[in-house]
Amino acid sequence: xxxxxxxxxxxxxxxxxxxxxxxxxxxxxxxxxxxxxxxxxxxxxxxxxxxxxxxxxxxxxxxxxxxxxxxxxxxxxxxxxxxxxxxxxxxxxxxxxxxxxxxxxxxxxxxxxxxxxxxxxxxxxxxxxxxxxxxxxxxxxxxxxxxxxxxxxxxxxxxxxxxxxxxxxxxxxxxxxxxxxxxxxxxxxxxxxxxxxxxxxxxxxxxxxxxxxxxxxxxxxxxxxxxxxxxxxxxxxxxxxxxxxxxxxxxxxxxxxxxxxxxxxxxxxxxxxxxxxxxxxxxxxxxxxxxxxxxxxxxxxxxxxxxxxxxxxxxxxxxxxxxxxxxxxxxxxxxxxxxxxxxxxxxx
Ligand SMILES: [Zn+2]
Numbered sequence: 001x002x003x004x005x006x007x008x009x010x011x012x013x014x015x016x017x018x019x020x021x022x023x024x025x026x027x028x029x030x031x032x033x034x035x036x037x038x039x040x041x042x043x044x045x046x047x048x049x050x051x052x053x054x055x056x057x058x059x060x061x062x063x064x065x066x067x068x069x070x071x072x073x074x075x076x077x078x079x080x081x082x083x084x085x086x087x088x089x090x091x092x093x094x095x096x097x098x099x100x101x102x103x104x105x106x107x108x109x110x111x112x113x114x115x116x117x118x119x120x121x122x123x124x125x126x127x128x129x130x131x132x133x134x135x136x137x138x139x140x141x142x143x144x145x146x147x148x149x150x151x152x153x154x155x156x157x158x159x160x161x162x163x164x165x166x167x168x169x170x171x172x173x174x175x176x177x178x179x180x181x182x183x184x185x186x187x188x189x190x191x192x193x194x195x196x197x198x199x200x201x202x203x204x205x206x207x208x209x210x211x212x213x214x215x216x217x218x219x220x221x222x223x224x225x226x227x228x229x230x231x232x233x234x235x236x237x238x239x240x241x242x243x244x245x246x247x248x249x250x251x252x253x254x255x256x257x258x259x260x261x262x263x264x265x266x267x268x269x270x271x272x273x274x275x276x277x278x279x280x281x282x283x284x285x286x287x288x289x290x291x292x293x294x295x296x297x298x299x300x301x302x303x304x305x306x307x308x309x310x311x312x313x314x315x316x317x318x319x320x321x322x323x324x325x326x327x328x329x330x331x332x333x334x335x336x337x338x339x340x341x342x343x344x345x346x347x348x
Contacts, residue, residue: 071097078112087120107133109291111143118150126150141170148177149321157185179208180315180323183215194222202230211324212238214315224250233259240328241299241313244269268297296335301326 035062074093074164094113114129117321129145133140144163151160160181164174166240182337186192186200212235215263219227220242229252236243236259245260248271257274258264268286278284282297289295301310304327 034329059307075112078116082116082119087116092121107137107249114143114146118146118153118280122153123150129152138166139170143174144170150182150318152181155188157181157188161185175322176210179204179210180214183342188217192289198223198226202226205230206235211315213242213313213326214324216243217313220246220250225252226290227233228252228255233262236261238328240265240330244297244299254294282332294335295332298331298333300331303327307324 001240055303074097077092078093081093091113094116096107097109110129110133117126117129127147127150130143130150134147137143138327146169148160148163151163164178164181168174182204183201189197193260198219201218205211205215210322212231216227216231216239224246231239243265251266251271256266263272264275264278264280264283264287266272268278274322275287278287301313303317303320303322304325305322306317308317314326315326320344
């Protein structure tokens, strides 16, 4: 039985203890290393998580109140949130800055808050903020313009026109804004007849010589013959999308044949055959295709001010808020509508 045990004085015992110690140390250091690498990964993950998710409202408030960052940093952060469309977070930041920030630039912060409320669609709140700024600073054109936009979106055109008077007193150019607001006012007025609307719109057009698309889009819809008589033919290209859609029975050939652009346009559409070619590339292609049924025009609207492109017509750019700045771009596309009609006919 004793032969199974090794005495501790035996050199073999020392060797066994030595290897056991080496094994124990290797084993512990291996598991310690694994534990540490896991811990490091967890820390790194936690750190990176901060950048993947936005801070909660509570975290934001406590961060601002601690005052570790300058007010400018918070304004920059709020601006970044606005650019990403996270208006709620930027509104929280602006509100906290107004509560705890420095007094001297509270007007600017309030203006930014009002603009963010406007972008987020809280028109009433935006209005209140702008009115509060104007209470102490009534001669601030930027705030007056911002409030004018709010009134326009709220369809409170009378208040918007009052703001224009204030801007006029400050010697600001209000001709386009005034024509635009009056046109909107007339178009949305349910108490006047269509004829009365047309007459008032023509008056605005004759005085301002602006808003061709906005005014004639309506008149071509309700009274095409009056539209043909009154629109400035030199501005036909600003109305190309409307002219392209005019019903064949409403075409005034006497007027069309007196204008080179209109002759090319309606030759390209296939209503007349008076032009052999055109300087407008798209018209030229259509004229040379001899009005093939499967090609037509489509339109895009580019803002001359901010260069944004819209698939629909606009009078005030929703991004830069400039008025009467769309440029109509032409595209040749397959005419699915006509193709569909012809296919249907082929089954008859
Ligand atoms: Zn624009």
